[in-house]
Amino acid sequence: MNGLLVDDEFVYRYRIDEAPLGSSEGAFMLCGFFLALAGHQQGLQTEALRCFERTRSGCGTSGLFTEEYDVAQRQLRANIPQAFVHAALRETAARLMPSLDGDVLDRSPGWE
Numbered sequence: 001m002n003g004l005l006v007d008d009e010f011v012y013r014y015r016i017d018e019a020p021l022g023s024s025e026g027a028f029m030l031c032g033f034f035l036a037l038a039g040h041q042q043g044l045q046t047e048a049l050r051c052f053e054r055t056r057s058g059c060g061t062s063g064l065f066t067e068e069y070d071v072a073q074r075q076l077r078a079n080i081p082q083a084f085v086h087a088a089l090r091e092t093a094a095r096l097m098p099s100l101d102g103d104v105l106d107r108s109p110g111w112e
Contacts, residue, residue, distance in 0.1 A: 009054040010071050011035050026068030026077040029058055033088035040095055052092050065089065 005012045010027030011034075032055030039048035058069035060076050065085040067078035 005031070006035075008071050009051065010058065010069065011051075011055070026070045027058065029055060029065050029067065029069055029082065029085045030088050032058070033085070033092045036092050037088075037095060040092075045096075049096055052096055056089065 005014070007027070011031040012025065013028040013031060014025060032051060036048045036052040036055065039045075039051055058076075059065050060080070064081040066076040066080045067082045067085065069075075070077050
């Protein structure tokens with residue numbers, strides 16, 4: 001799941017070479033979890049899990065996420081804590097978690 005918006009397996013809101021803040025633009029954590037959800041929905045379980053784990057690694061020592069993550073310096077950027085990112089983390093984890101019978105949980109309306 002690579003593309004123009006992915007660098008070092010982190011997802012950005014803008015193309016890196018066209019980012020409004022230039023090199024100050026960090027990876028957008030919400031987009032990383034959305035990419036994992038999209039991969040899951042397309043049946044790309046391994047890629048979805050890899051994207052989820054890579055994005056999840058961008059939290060602080062307290063376990064909280066910010067809006068952005070500086071991939072080069074491995075540090076948090078922007079607002080903390082970021083509620084939307086935490087909600088996406090929980091949603092993505094629930095969808096990727098194997099159920100007891102070996103299926104993947106996918107029971108929410110609109111995700112059939």
